[in-house]
Amino acid sequence: MMERKTTASIRKTAQKATEALQPVGNAVRMNVTAAIRTRRRGYDGWTGAINTDYDPQNPITAAHPFDAYRALHRGGRVHYNPRRATFIVSRLDDVRAALRDTDQVTSSQGVTRLRFSAPLAVLTDDDEHTRLRRQVQPGFSRGAMKSWQAMTEKLATELVTDMLNAAECDVVQRLAIPMPIRLIAQILGVPDTELSDFRRWSERGVGVMELRPTPSGVVDAAKSMAAMIALQRYFRTHFAAGKLKGSDTVLGRLLEHNTDGSLTDRQLMLIAIHLLIAGNETTTNLLGGMFDTLARHPDQYELIRANPDLIPIAVEEQLRITTPIQNLYRYTRADYRIGEVTIPNGSRVLLSFGAANRDPAAFEDPDMYRADRDPRKHIAFGYGAHMCLGAPLARMEAQAVLNELVARVSRISPDGPTRWSSHSSLRGPTHLPIRLTPV
Template sequence: MTINSTARCPFSGMPAAIDEPAEQRIEAPVMDVDPFDEATLASPYAMHERLREADGDVVYIPAYDIYAVARYDAVRETLENWQHFSSAAGVGLANFNSEKPWRAPSLLLEADPPQHDAPRAALEKILGARKLRRYHDEWRQTAHELLGGLLNDGTTVSNDGAVELDAVTEISEVYPLSVFPDAVGLQQEGRANLLPYGNFAFNAFGPRNRLVTDDLETIGPVFEWIGNQCPREALNEDGFGDDIWRAADQRHITEEQAPLIVRSLLTAGVDTTVYGISAVLYHLASNPDQYARLRENPQLVRRVFEEALRLESPVQTFFRTTTTEVTIGGTTLPENQKVLMFLGAANRDPRRWENPDAFDLTRDPSGHLAFGSGVHQCVGQHVARLEASCVMEALIERVERIEFIAPPQRHINNTLIGWDSLPIRFVPA
């Protein structure tokens, strides 16, 4: 698989200086911020507040010649109005209307109806909540085995039987890689490529900065491995991948579409779940009263994941491109204009959520935008929910308290937010 180094995003520089008349931007407040600055990516919340509290639903960011929306209603409207805010021109900074994509566009993320409809329908059937029930017992057992092994074989055990570990590298990354590749039907060798591949793909939605260029020399073999997993002969029978190819046999999708849909699963099926499980563990360790509430009320297992996603949305941003002149909240945007949607900011909008920065299991977090909304809403959300609930069920049975033993370390990505390290202490139940 080759990388197109001539495209602006992810492999070229910042957009050219703006030479359009300033009058075209007068309707939107101009915000001198850089959403892709590494310090901002690590802690975007102050910027989010500035964007939300600007004088209007839309702001203009001259550093990248983009408009941005950060309030809940404006973000949701943009997500759902695919007719005027297209995904087909790319969900990153690059505009596919004028720039060649760095790889074949995703049939799920980077296509609009009607081209989007058949792949979406096929994958919704394969990854539906009812279809996933067959995995619950196996995935729950895997979670118990993982937690049990950590508690029994932990490297540091105190007098109260507590075990110290890194929740990212020993739980959040290990568990999805233990269950998801088998469900897809991947070969055993090379599965560790899924994490750097997803990390690069989500970085590539931003500008060509250090986060992209640092990986260019090493990412080639990873891409080659991913490409080799998508043909039918590479996949085991009875997995999600084989289901996709059988949908091609039944002519629900074409044979040309099948490997691209498999690739979409591999792009977004691991990293986002890793970050989501990490978000749960981070907020439970940060809020011991809420963890106690969860153990007393195990029926909150599903809610704890949704509240963690609302508060710490793994996918922080996505772009859309206007298909015509369109108005949001009194601001008129020109045709073919990139619009950056701040999902993470919308999920902490005080216009929508009371005390939005608090992790609160008494809250109903339904309606959060961590999985998007509308026709492009995350098709794999039921997989992520099942994985997280299995981990949480095992956790509350086996662990009485979760405590930090050192400050967490952020992982920096142009699109995602998560952690490189969560040093915690498990006190067994």
């Protein structure tokens, strides 16, 4: 009886959370029933997949997933978690192939455990994806990156100086969080006085990927959706006042190249929200992970300092080794075959970017960070049609910070244990005490 009441309460709360999204122009349609039906065990491994208890929603596994990745690599090409009704693909070539095969493995039903759709490039395939990506592409062109280079380098200088003055500090709070949020705010034309709201909305908004079928989990999801609505309200208000569309903003660039006038305020709003949430959190994870790696591998930091030309490739190796987005989901819209395994039509598939980037068949000593390794086949930013548009911006930020460090810091030392996030898809340090030794 108690279980039925709890389930009913979850469904009711979930329904309210779904209704809360309706003000966002009905842009998001979610299949909450499918998302919360966790007691259904799903298929057995009858299709040939190897059953596994690997579960990125386990917070301990999410924070420290690498033993689990090694176990997946020792097994077959496709695993299946009956409890989560999820197929898992972990080898680099297989993940890349699935990302290419959008006819059978689609993004249009969502890229998280929660099935939903929206008119965003990340959530579409085929002609619609091409059309939406073409609308957004001018915002991340070489010209755009060049125009933002100076502000990126200025931010890096300011924040590294702040860390040097502090001597000992939590790099997450001092640099990894403020760097991307401040840069994105400048790119969008958001004033510094409103940064605290943007940071809070962004951090809460990411939680929409983490719907858990418990009362507290659904409440958390409702808070995430409330943050999304707050962002929507903010952009609509500013658009109505004629703001955030200047020629020096990313939205202004998009409008300048949208000669047919098809880019609406609603689409601009969704693009801005996606940029804020996706670009902010992932770059924070990249920057925090970079400090953790270099602090714990002083020989590799010395190698970079001795040869600063390695900085671009060292950032690529960092993306491979920590992979800010550990995994995303897809849904099959046809039977999909990997080797001897057939994943049935309508299945949920977890594409493990983190495991693929440590695939021993693709990378020698995959758990080792090597600053001079060329790991460019990594998939930290995805692959194929869905390669992340914001990748050049994240790379530019990491390279700017590393340039500052090698010029001004002789040693990066850990000043305590690193605490890692337990988010099932996004992984990075949440607390990282660091001590910098000036040159």
